[in-house]
Amino acid sequence: MTVAFWVLAAAAVVFGFGVFRLNSMAQVTFSLLASFVAVAGLVLLLGLSYLGVVIVLMMVIEMVIMAVFMIMYMMNPAGLMPMAMYHNKPGAMAISVGTFVLLATGILLVDWPRRTGAPAPDLTFALGRSLMGEQMLTMMTLGITLFATIVASVVLATGRGRYDRLGDDLDAPRADDPLGGGVGR
Amino acid sequence: MTLQLFLLTAAGLFAIGLYGALSQQSIVMLMMGLELMLNGVILAAAACWYFLAPGGTEGQVLIVVVVTAMAVEMAAGFAVATAIYRARQVDMTDGAADLKG
Amino acid sequence: MNEPMPIPAQVTLPWWWALLLPLVLIAAAWAVTAFDAVVTARTTGRRGGFAVPAREVARLLVGQRRRTVAADPVLWRAGSAVLPVAAVLAAVVIPLGARPVADLGIGVVWFNAVEVLAWAAVWMAGWGPNSVLSLVGGYRFVAQGLAYELPHMFAIITAALGAQSLRVTDIVAAQHDLWFVLLMPVAFVVFLISTAAMAFWGPFDAPVAADLAGGAAAELSGADRLLFSGGRWMLLTTAAAMAVPLFLGGGAGPLLPEWAWVVVKTAAVLAVMVWARRRVPRIRMDRWTEISWMVLVPLTLAQALVVSIVVLAQGGL
Numbered sequence: 001m002t003v004a005f006w007v008l009a010a011a012a013v014v015f016g017f018g019v020f021r022l023n024s025m026a027q028v029t030f031s032l033l034a035s036f037v038a039v040a041g042l043v044l045l046l047g048l049s050y051l052g053v054v055i056v057l058m059m060v061i062e063m064v065i066m067a068v069f070m071i072m073y074m075m076n077p078a079g080l081m082p083m084a085m086y087h088n089k090p091g092a093m094a095i096s097v098g099t100f101v102l103l104a105t106g107i108l109l110v111d112w113p114r115r116t117g118a119p120a121p122d123l124t125f126a127l128g129r130s131l132m133g134e135q136m137l138t139m140m141t142l143g144i145t146l147f148a149t150i151v152a153s154v155v156l157a158t159g160r161g162r163y164d165r166l167g168d169d170l171d172a173p174r175a176d177d178p179l180g181g182g183v184g185r
Numbered sequence: 186m187t188l189q190l191f192l193l194t195a196a197g198l199f200a201i202g203l204y205g206a207l208s209q210q211s212i213v214m215l216m217m218g219l220e221l222m223l224n225g226v227i228l229a230a231a232a233c234w235y236f237l238a239p240g241g242t243e244g245q246v247l248i249v250v251v252v253t254a255m256a257v258e259m260a261a262g263f264a265v266a267t268a269i270y271r272a273r274q275v276d277m278t279d280g281a282a283d284l285k286g
Numbered sequence: 287m288n289e290p291m292p293i294p295a296q297v298t299l300p301w302w303w304a305l306l307l308p309l310v311l312i313a314a315a316w317a318v319t320a321f322d323a324v325v326t327a328r329t330t331g332r333r334g335g336f337a338v339p340a341r342e343v344a345r346l347l348v349g350q351r352r353r354t355v356a357a358d359p360v361l362w363r364a365g366s367a368v369l370p371v372a373a374v375l376a377a378v379v380i381p382l383g384a385r386p387v388a389d390l391g392i393g394v395v396w397f398n399a400v401e402v403l404a405w406a407a408v409w410m411a412g413w414g415p416n417s418v419l420s421l422v423g424g425y426r427f428v429a430q431g432l433a434y435e436l437p438h439m440f441a442i443i444t445a446a447l448g449a450q451s452l453r454v455t456d457i458v459a460a461q462h463d464l465w466f467v468l469l470m471p472v473a474f475v476v477f478l479i480s481t482a483a484m485a486f487w488g489p490f491d492a493p494v495a496a497d498l499a500g501g502a503a504a505e506l507s508g509a510d511r512l513l514f515s516g517g518r519w520m521l522l523t524t525a526a527a528m529a530v531p532l533f534l535g536g537g538a539g540p541l542l543p544e545w546a547w548v549v550v551k552t553a554a555v556l557a558v559m560v561w562a563r564r565r566v567p568r569i570r571m572d573r574w575t576e577i578s579w580m581v582l583v584p585l586t587l588a589q590a591l592v593v594s595i596v597v598l599a600q601g602g603l
Contacts, residue, residue, distance in 0.1 A: 005186045009194040016201045016224070019217050020209070026361055026413050032217055033406070035198070039228050042191070043248070046235040050392045050452075051248050055227065057399035058252060061435065062259055064405045064428055067413075069263050070213050073276045085210040087279060092208035100200035107192040117240020124392060124452065130242035131249070138246055142253045149257045153264035159271060179572050 004045055012038035025070040033063040050124040191232030198225035210277045212269075216262045223255050298389045299382065307387050308374045314527075315519040318556050325560060343516075349508035354415045362414020366510040368407035369517025376400040377524045379454050383537050383545035386454060393454035394446050397528060398439060401484060404521055405431045408486070408493060408502050411514060415505035423501025426571050427493035430483055433578035434490075438480035440586035444473040445532040448593050458536030465535040469596065472589040474533040476582050478558070481529070483574075485522040488563035492571050494518075526555040 015038065018031035036059040044052035086092075120126035131139045165175040198221055205218025227248055234244020269275050319339040327335035379386050379393040390396050405428065412424020446452050448469060449460035457466075467474045483490040494501040506514050530536060530551040537544025539551075 002186055005190070009190070012194060012224075012228070013197045013201070016198050016221055019221060020201070020205045020214075024358060026358060026410075028214075028217065030361065030364075030406070030410070032220060035221065036224055039198070039224050042194075042228055043231045045186075046231050048231055048234075048245060048248070049390070050395060051231070051245060051252075053392055053395045053399045055252065057395065057402055058256065060399070060402045060406055061432075062256065064409055065432070066213075066217075066259065067409065068425070068428060069266070073213050073266055073270060074211060085214070085277070086208045087210050089208050092204050095207060096200045096204035099203055100196055103196035103199065104193055107189055107196060112188055113237060115236055116238055119235075119239040120242075122391065123245065126242050127245045127249075130246060135242070135246050138250065142250065145257060146253065149260050153260045156261075156264035157267040 001045065005042065008038045008041040008045065011035070012042065025074050026067055029063050029067040029070055032066075033059055036063070047119060048123060050127065188232055188236035191236070192229055195225040195229035195232065198222070198228065210279055212262070212266045212276060212278055212281075215278060216259065219258060219262075220255060223251055223258070227251050299385050299387050303382075303387045304378075307377055308370075310382070311374055311377050311520050311523060312516075314523045314552070315516065318523055318560070319519055321557075322560050325564070329564070343512060346508055346512040349511070351510065352415075352505055352507040354417055354505055356416045358414045358416065361410040363510065365407050365409070365411030365414055366506060366514040366517070368403055368410070370513055370520050371517075372400050372403035372407065373517055373520035373524045375403075376521075377527065380524070380527050381455060381458060381531050381536055381548065383543070383548055384455075389453065389455050392452045394442050394452050394457070394532075397454075398442055401438075401521070401525065402431075402435065404484060407517070411506065412493075412502035417505050419498045419500070420502050420504040423493045423495075423498050423504065426498075427486060427502060429571060429575055430486070430490060430493060433575040434480040434483035434582075437476045437578060437582035437586045438484060440583070440590055441473040441477035441480065442532065444470050444586065444590045444593050447590060448597060450597065454531050458531045458538075461535040461538065465533065465538075467533040470533070470589055470593050472585050473593075474529070476586050476589075477529055477533065478555070479582065480578075481522075481525040482559060482562070483578075485518060485525055487518075487522050488559060489566040489568050490574065491563075492568060492574075495568060522559065523552070523556065526559060527552045529555050 012035050015031045015035035019028050019035070022028050022031055037056055040052045040055040040059070043055060162170060165177060166172045167176075202218045202221030202223075202225060205221060206215050207218075209215045209218060230244050230247045230251065234241075234247075238244065266276065269281055273280075275281050316339050319342075320336050323338035324335035327333065327338075376397050378388045379390055379397050386393070408427040409424040412420045412422075412427070414420075445457055445466050448466055449457040451457060451460070460466075482488040486493045492501070494503050498504060500506075503511065503514055527548070530548055534551045534555075537547045539547035542550070
């Protein structure tokens with residue numbers, strides 16, 4: 001347990017550093033993924049098996065998509081030459097080191113309360129009951145937020161709206177799409 | 186394996202992410218920094234749940250919320266990046282400083 | 287069912303099965319490869335084909351590694367190595383007979399999470415060599431994965447919904463009276479389709495297709511290619527084997543022992559997939575993705591709704 005903790009914690013932090021040290025965008029993305037997987041391992045170590053595995057599932061998908069966007073929006077994505085795209089580096093360094101010192105002092109000085117209660121026998125079941133029970137409002141808020149995000153991101157990112165596809169009066173018999181789909185529209 | 190060690194690791198991840206979010210010029214790299222900060226939050230939530238109040242499910246629910254926040258952040262962030270790039274070929278935060286007072 | 291089910295003793299195989307599992311999987315993948323080669327030989331009017339996998343393995347083992355200009359060796363090698371590892375990790379929760387190697391309480395989520403590693407693997411293998419055709423292959427697989435992951439997930443979760451458990455052995459136990467393939471036929475069919483897509487098999491092999499000179503695998507040679515294509519066969523076998531506990535009642539069946547039924551059913555599923563690859567044409571990527579988003583996702587959602595109503599009507603939870 002202790003060994004696993006140290007290995008995973010070190011991996012999480014080292015790969016986290018890698019995100020801002022490596023030159024290749026693809027490697028940066030997968031370094032972030034490795035950091036996430038290490039954190040998922042730590043979460044598993046604490047007994048939260050469902051959440052740990054879900055973090056892995058989500059982050060693999062998210063990072064692969066991220067890699068696509070990275071390469072779309074970055075110059076020099078393959079890291080063929082070193083690059084530096086920073087602004088206010090000393091200030092950022094000072095703020096983040098200061099934040100870490102502040103957090104660390106707090107963590108070490110606070111008199112943490114004692115552990116109360118014991119984990120439920122089936123944590124996944126407990127989480128499900130909680131989300132469908134007393135935390136229902138949280139769950140519904142999350143659902144609506146996600147739905148709003150889907151709508152908002154499609155609206156923001158779409159290049160050709162319905163007037164481009166169906167004409168100024170939206171009365172074109174067939175949508176004018178550059179690529180046809182498989183359902184024959 | 187103590188609460189302090191877990192929280193220190195989380196604080197480390199948070200601080201690295203904060204550095205990235207503040208210092209990177211590229212919008213995409215900035216979002217990597219934000220993700221790394223949320224990564225630290227996940228770890229801290231799990232550790233607090235386990236070492237302080239394992240009887241409840243609030244810690245687990247908090248992790249679900251943070252994971253959702255990550256997905257929302259990424260989707261909305263890339264949508265904005267796409268929109269701003271399409272409008273004026275900007276992929277750096279410094280190029281989108283119109284609202285700077 | 288207010289309390290979680292008690293965990294029965296002796297649900298997992300002995301620990302040394304963990305060492306044996308990769309070998310079992312390799313043997314199964316080998317058999318599928320040989321079967322496919324035999325069918326190919328027959329359709330071209332030749333005989334034999336049994337020796338094709340052995341010949342291929344020997345050829346690739348002695349083959350030299352290809353080098354390309356300004357490659358990204360870390361991600362490239364990792365890409366081909368991750369595929370077989372993901373297949374073995376996914377196979378951990380599949381019951382070989384009555385018991386799996388590891389009976390995880392979140393078995394189906396684990397299976398899905400590990401399977402998704404294939405996305406990262408294929409994209410990395412496509413990105414690594416700094417070659418246009420292989421990068422296009424990698425991107426094709428990302429688009430295909432995105433489109434087919436949702437129906438895949440919904441199909442798997444529908445089986446879990448029917449059993450009211452994420453544990454694979456519980457799902458098998460819940461099919462004691464009625465196999466899930468009869469209760470949820472749509473989910474089963476969608477599972478097979480999306481499995482082919484996730485293992486870039488059959489009509490969904492555009493990411494490694496000939497129009498890209500091999501796509502994501504275009505620049506792979508030697509041991510890397512062996513890992514990549516071997517891993518792909520293993521992934522296909524694992525995913526097909528997962529259909530057995532999820533929809534086909536696991537090891538249930540008359541006369542034969544449970545492990546034999548698992549083998550027979552897995553072989554049947556694989557035979558269907560090998561057949562389908564020869565019968566269904568490879569269609570352009572954009573068409574396949576739209577079919578998934580517009581047809582398969584609504585279908586699986588409706589299926590999940592139906593199954594949950596059935597579960598509620600039977601007094602579940």
